[in-house]
Amino acid sequence: xxxxxxxxxxxxxxxxxxxxxxxxxxxxxxxxxxxxxxxxxxxxxxxxxxxxxxxx
Numbered sequence: 506x507x508x509x510x511x512x513x514x515x516x517x518x519x520x521x522x523x524x525x526x527x528x529x530x531x532x533x534x535x536x537x538x539x540x541x542x543x544x545x546x547x548x549x550x551x552x553x554x555x556x557x558x559x560x561x
Contacts (some may be wrong), residue, residue, distance in 0.1 A: 508561055515554050522547040 506514075526543050529535050 508557065512554060512557055515550050515557075517548045519547060519554070522550070 522543055525548065526540060529540055529543070
């Protein structure tokens, strides 16, 4: 997988998780544990993207 493809894949996953978080936050009774897990996952992806950008 090329760097560009990997970055695009991670960016898409990041956006998808952001959308899931937004939907969960707008539910009448959001699952706070799920939100915390999703936010951590989103942060890990963002950190990986930053590492890739800094390296290249």
